[in-house]
Amino acid sequence: MSDERHPSVSESAAAQIDSDLTRLLSIAPSAAFVPGVEQRIREQAARKPARFSWWIGLAAAAALVLAVSFGSRAWRTPPAPQQARHTNRTAIQPSVERPAMHPMAPEPEPRRIARHRTPHVPAFARGAAEPGPAQAEVLVSGDQLRAIARLQQLVAKGDMSENNLPPVGDGAAAATDIRPAPLTIAPLTVSAVETVTGGVAGSEGPSQR
Amino acid sequence: MPDAASLEKIGGVMSIEADLERDFGERLRDCSSVAVRVAYSVLRHRQDAEDVAQDAFTRAYKKFAQLRDRDRFRAWLVRTTWRLALDRRRAEKRRLTREAAAAPRGGSGTAENAAIAEERAARLWAAIDLLPEKLRLTIVLSAIEGYDTREVAGLLGLPEGTVKSRLFLARKRLAESLQCLMNDTHR
Numbered sequence: 507m508s509d510e511r512h513p514s515v516s517e518s519a520a521a522q523i524d525s526d527l528t529r530l531l532s533i534a535p536s537a538a539f540v541p542g543v544e545q546r547i548r549e550q551a552a553r554k555p556a557r558f559s560w561w562i563g564l565a566a567a568a569a570l571v572l573a574v575s576f577g578s579r580a581w582r583t584p585p586a587p588q589q590a591r592h593t594n595r596t597a598i599q600p601s602v603e604r605p606a607m608h609p610m611a612p613e614p615e616p617r618r619i620a621r622h623r624t625p626h627v628p629a630f631a632r633g634a635a636e637p638g639p640a641q642a643e644v645l646v647s648g649d650q651l652r653a654i655a656r657l658q659q660l661v662a663k664g665d666m667s668e669n670n671l672p673p674v675g676d677g678a679a680a681a682t683d684i685r686p687a688p689l690t691i692a693p694l695t696v697s698a699v700e701t702v703t704g705g706v707a708g709s710e711g712p713s714q715r
Numbered sequence: 716m717p718d719a720a721s722l723e724k725i726g727g728v729m730s731i732e733a734d735l736e737r738d739f740g741e742r743l744r745d746c747s748s749v750a751v752r753v754a755y756s757v758l759r760h761r762q763d764a765e766d767v768a769q770d771a772f773t774r775a776y777k778k779f780a781q782l783r784d785r786d787r788f789r790a791w792l793v794r795t796t797w798r799l800a801l802d803r804r805r806a807e808k809r810r811l812t813r814e815a816a817a818a819p820r821g822g823s824g825t826a827e828n829a830a831i832a833e834e835r836a837a838r839l840w841a842a843i844d845l846l847p848e849k850l851r852l853t854i855v856l857s858a859i860e861g862y863d864t865r866e867v868a869g870l871l872g873l874p875e876g877t878v879k880s881r882l883f884l885a886r887k888r889l890a891e892s893l894q895c896l897m898n899d900t901h902r
Contacts, residue, residue, distance in 0.1 A: 520886045523893070526839050527858035535751045539765050543743055546773045 739779050742788050743772060749789070749859055750796045756855040757800035759840060767803055771796040790870045797852055842892035850885040857882055 646654075750771055754764035775782060775792055782788040843851055856867045857878075868878045 519890045523839070523886055523889050524858055526835060527843075527854065530836055530839065531752045531756055531855065531858055533752060533755055533761060533764075535747045535765060535768070536761075539747055539751065539769065540743055542765070543747075543769050543772045546769055547776050550773060550776075 735779060735783070738783060739776060742775075742779075742785070742792075745785075746789055746792050747772075749862075750792055752859050753793055753796045753855065754800040756843070756851075757797065757804050763803060763807070764800070767799045768796055771799055786869055790872060793856065793870050801848075838893055838896045839889075841896060842889045845892050846885055846888055850881055850888065853878060853881040854885040854889070 747768065750768035751764050754767040754771075755761065758764050758767065771792055774795060775788065778791075779788075782791050843854075846854070853867065853871065856862055856870055857864070862870070864875055864878050864882070867882075868875045871878065
């Protein structure tokens with residue numbers, strides 16, 4: 507099988523190629539070849555136990571991590587108590603019982619923590635960390651809160667209407683006006699002031715001038 | 716204190732290991748030449764070829780339990796040595812170019828004959844490098860003394876017909892490459 511582009515290989519050419527290649531590859535291993543192989547096998551056998559050492563190291567590291575994580579959970583300090591915030595709020599509003607600025611808003615159930623129990627804190631008295639509904643803090647006195655509560659009850663019963671609401675500007679409104687009493691300063695009498703000489707001022711006779 | 720059964724079991728294991736060691740030693744002596752020559756056909760450097768062949772034998776030792784069959788061991792060794800030699804060649808490409816000129820001379824004779832032989836060897840190596848890998852391995856194995864087509868087919872795990880066609884194609888391409896190289900030399 508031959509053509510002009512790919513002339514066939516003559517037998518002599520093929521034989522020549524084989525002969526040349528055989529001659530080029532006619533090398534023999536040196537005397538140190540077999541001992542070299544045996545040496546490498548011995549070195550490989552000596553390194554073999556180290557192959558599993560990384561498993562041991564990995565297991566030790568995993569055990570250490572688990573021990574640290576469990577230990578940290580056991581010794582974890584309790585979070586900052588909410589009682590301190592509650593105490594601060596009660597200092598501002600000493601007479602608060604269970605008032606609610608927004609009576610329609612349902613009060614969330616108190617948190618139940620296994621380690622310690624926090625007392626129920628009204629929604630308006632909770633700090634910013636509480637995830638309750640957003641409410642503006644309003645500081646009112648106890649009397650006003652009781653009045654508002656009473657008003658809510660009357661409205662709920664239907665007893666409150668415009669007819670029986672006190673008119674604006676009446677004496678009741680005036681009663682709500684806060685008018686501080688004017689300050690009065692009693693004049694000082696000279697007789698009440700001791701003189702430098704030790705005698706009582708005013709005890710002397712007519713003026714010597 | 717181990718009993719007789721344990722001792723016998725231990726002795727049995729040791730005898731199996733001794734058999735394995737003995738068989739591996741036989742394989743090492745039988746196949747060292749072919750491993751070195753296969754590596755040399757790629758690397759063209761005796762020391763590197765022996766180093767790669769030793770590495771192949773070391774790997775074969777690890778797997779000797781599966782390679783205990785004579786033919787299977789030889790085929791595995793040839794393929795592994797070839798692959799390791801190619802990897803080494805890619806890694807040391809610059810040095811091989813320098814060392815290729817120091818290929819061993821075949822035959823004896825005058826200095827003129829030696830120069831001619833050296834030139835022919837260099838051209839042949841260059842032509843072999845132009846062959847595809849499959850053809851290169853096939854013709855190298857066939858050139859190793861003592862291997863006929865059937866044995867090359869067994870080493871490569873191929874049918875004899877495939878080996879024959881590859882050999883034909885490899886020789887054809889080598890002849891063409893050598894002719895081109897000879898024409899370039901004489902210009």
